[in-house]
Amino acid sequence: MDDTTGRHFLQIPGPSNVPDEVLRAMSAPTIDHRGPDFSALFGELLRDLRPVFGTAEPVIVYPSSGTGAWEAALVNTLSPGDRVVVFETGHFSTLWGEMAAKIGLDVQVIPGDWRRGADPDRLAEVLAADTGHGIRAVCAVHNETSTGVVSRIKEVREAIDAAGHPALLLVDTISSLGSVDYRHDEWGVDVTVSCSQKGLMLPPGLAFNAVGPKALEASRTARLARSYWDWAPMLEANGRGFTPYTPATNLLYGLREALRLLNAEGLPAVFARHDRYGRAVRAAVRAWGLEVLCADEREYSGVLTGVLVPEHHDADHVRRVILDRYDMSLGAGLGRLAGRVFRIGHLGHTNDLTIAGALAGVQMGLGHAGVKVAGDGLAAALELLDEH
């Protein structure tokens, strides 16, 4: 916008703010993606990405949005008509399930109320009833970006193991990777799906599959049609530091810089920072007398907070007022939450004053939009940030 001064506040839960170092890194000239400089860069990235996923297994990189990585996880491991279980945790898990149905899978949805994460107990019941092992995969979204709820993936895995069920576990970490603790190997995840524009602090355009050994084995017999997403030519070319088709070279320069920033801070510190921002924002929401959408304190998100607006108010009106007056973008309510919820992103390239500024904008915007608040949310958040 050219009628505003200062920086736009991008407080949506992805795409997130891109650090200047990353932007600068991406402005280097594009190089020959079949030459030695590229293979040195890409070989380094394929190695350095693994710890971010908590894996020693290969991570595949696609030039794609996150949606492509969803599809890649499905088409590489499953065959037409295979049954997959999807938890209805919110808009994104619903979309993943719809995609699975479109490409010819038999989708069994575990219903949810969009305020809680994947329920391991319900999964245990579903798997116990599946005595013929018709279910081939369980799909879960780690951080449901439409609601601000983090599913307990470790407990989902434990439910599968306790049932003695052979289903694969496919997990979407699109908005949690690099923001919330995640452990592909330790939690026994078979495919982890992710992408660039959220916790990794990059622009949109890179998508990932971390591939465990059981998923790789399944890919040898999986019969869903695949070409662009096929892991086999990817892994073959990746072994030499190359890709089977043109990679997003400049985004890879950005990725190298983003990984450097994450490692300089240290992943445990990054996760603790996000957790602290989540607590500060929830403190603000409660002091305003509004309701946090996430209904289970074990599942609070350090990435974003979904805020329910009081009845007879329109969350999209609140967002519009805030954008017009304060040049700040907040996340809209998605799907069935449209108009009822706005989402405050607090992920990635963020510090205490970004959070304070965002909450100041929300507090002033609520007032201008006619939403009566109970108290000073910004002060409550500042107090929390000051103490912790």
Ligand SMILES: *Cc1c(COP(=O)(O)O)cnc(C)c1O
């Ligand atoms: C953003 C997001 C997606 C979709 O990613 P695109 O890059 O828009 O295709 C999927 N799942 C989750 C959890 C997300 O946050």
